[in-house]
Amino acid sequence: MFNNLSDKLDKALHVLKGHGSITEVNVAETLKEVRRALLDADVNFKTAKEFTNRVKDKALGQDVLTTLQPGQLMVKIVKDELTELMGGDTVGISLKSSPSVILMSGLQGSGKTTFSGKLANYLKTKKTKKPLLVACDVYRPAAINQLHVVGEQIKVDVYSEEGNMDPVAIATNAIAHAKQNGHNVVIVDTAGRLAVDEEMMTEIANIHNAITPDETLFVVDSMTGQDAVNTAKAFNDKLNFDGVVLTKLDGDTRGGAAISIKSVVNKPIKFIGTGEKMDAIDVFHPARMADRILGMGDVVSLVERAQEQFDEEEARKLQKKIAKNQFGFDDFIKQIQQVKKMGSMKDLIGMIPGAGKALKDVDIDDDAFKGIEAIIHSMTPEERSTPSVINGSRKKRIAKGSGTSVQEVNQLMKQFDQMSKMMKMMQGGGGRKMMQMMGKMR
Known part of the structure; x- marks a missing residue:
């Protein structure tokens, strides 16, 4: 996870980590390398530039050049700014209603169906909830069957309607079914497309309006980098979602989506997918992720x-x-x-x-x-x-x-x-x- 970015940031900050002579010139040179590392990780250019400018202002404002350990203070400033860039505080999901309704959105192939199962498993085992998975992807071949297989694997009920091609009606009926059968969380898995198109956006907006979910989550494949951020912006303009889910963070991801998505859509990353198994799901903690990116580990997790x-x-x-x-x-x-x-x-x-x-x-x-x-x-x-x-x-x-x-x-x-x-x-x-x-x- 973020191995390349971690290596490059470590090399960029290496000069300042010792107790040698620190000048305004080599601080500027170091931050130039930091910016290059962020751009290589597919972070938005504007975001990377603003980030390094903030670090420079803070560094010079805190008299980094005259402290006894300038390198350590510089790393701390980078860590704090990286944490802030990824959202600052940890933000959980809202489960106030009964049943609480969670609407999943995203492109085809982003991992919505698998993550819906992971989220149901997480809520069942760690929050002692009784979730219901709802199959509203009526277009993709075997999508409904896939959700049933996932549900069987984690022992969670799945609601689907054979022959019904109206996802709005299916979602509405599922909530009524949940109330009658004691389910206190409803997770609605919707259809994706291979690209953002008007038909798909209108359909998910209609589902959103009909069921008024407590949480609308945008699921994005973190390996798509900057494209993921652009897609998130298009979805947010239409849906005004509540949070982001980053999947496939266990792969060879450059990390650009995780770092810059919050600054572009101003919505928190709430969960990350870290593997293929049903328990490979973590709440996203910006401070802990910043520690890991800078090679400091994550002992708390x-x-x-x-x-x-x-x-x-x-x-x-x-x-x-x-x-x-x-x-x-x-x-x-x-x-x-x-x-x-x-x-x-x-x-x-x-x-x-x-x-x-x-x-x-x-x-x-x-x-x-x-x-x-x-x-x-x-x-x-x-x-x-x-x-x-x-x-x-x-x-x-x-x-x-x-x-x-x-x-x-x-x-x-x-x-x-x-x-x-x-x-x-x-x-x-x-x-x-x-x-x-x-x-x-x-």
């Missing part, structure tokens, strides 16, 4: 994801096992499953300060644990619960059963042993010493 998967009872059991030196491979694989539920490995690593930059050329896919899981599953119940019984002949059998080598089994055993010792150390009085030691190393 990482902790929040960990807490979502955290089971207090399981943690207590695990603590007792560690204290008694009974931590085994069954417990280890449970921890792996929890990490996998937190999201893609690439996304998680990007949230760790400095890790994204350090591992930028390392290809990390979601199958990173596949070999480890294969080795553990090839062990007997006794071997998983008591790793100390694993001898040379057992290692050969485990390697053969998992399609790996004895060296790989040895490596896993060594890493497991080191981790067990570290966890044991953290349990006792060594925890404080360890944290102090890590502090000195840092």
Whole structure:
């Protein structure tokens, strides 16, 4: 996510990050490189120019040149301005009515139908709502079937009317159906086109007028860059939508849409799609995204994801096992499953300060644990619960059963042993010493 932009901004600000001589000339030169980095990321030229002008004014106004750490202050100013450019504060969705109606809009291929399912799943699991998905895309082949498949996958009801080609009537009837069946959120998936055309805009405006939604969201493919911003403006002129959803942010996106869409349409980005799975959806936090773009990670989001998967009872059991030196491979694989539920490995690593930059050329896919899981599953119940019984002949059998080598089994055993010792150390009085030691190393 934003890897190219992060690299270029890091290089642009590198000169000012040290304690060397800082002058008005090299501040101007640095901001020229910052502007170039933003333009390469497909940010609107006017937006990029205004951004760097604001940073320059703030930098000179705060006497950056005479501070003890001018580079750090400069990075902070860039971060604050980047946060403001992307919306400043986090803006949630309005769910005041019962049922609350959310209208999805956007071009064909932007990911409206998939995101409708993700949003329904998010509201169901995290907001304890009972959503209803509504199929109003009556033109695209298999669109209604696709929404039913999504609904079945996340166990959410889908409303559709076979043979009815009037999306306004379908949306109106769906709201009545929701009231009768106890659904407190209605998500209306509408038709898209391959380009902005008058017929499509009129149709969605008619649906909007008929159902008066609490929220109208514009879904846009972030990989289309500046085109996405122009499309958003055309939709906003007709619909006056409430917020933007950026999909496919896990791809090789340049990030221009995320950075400049707020300044062009003056509407907040509310959600981002970060993968193909139904739980790959995040609330958009401008400050956290600015941190990630500048290579500072996003520890808050990482902790929040960990807490979502955290089971207090399981943690207590695990603590007792560690204290008694009974931590085994069954417990280890449970921890792996929890990490996998937190999201893609690439996304998680990007949230760790400095890790994204350090591992930028390392290809990390979601199958990173596949070999480890294969080795553990090839062990007997006794071997998983008591790793100390694993001898040379057992290692050969485990390697053969998992399609790996004895060296790989040895490596896993060594890493497991080191981790067990570290966890044991953290349990006792060594925890404080360890944290102090890590502090000195840092």
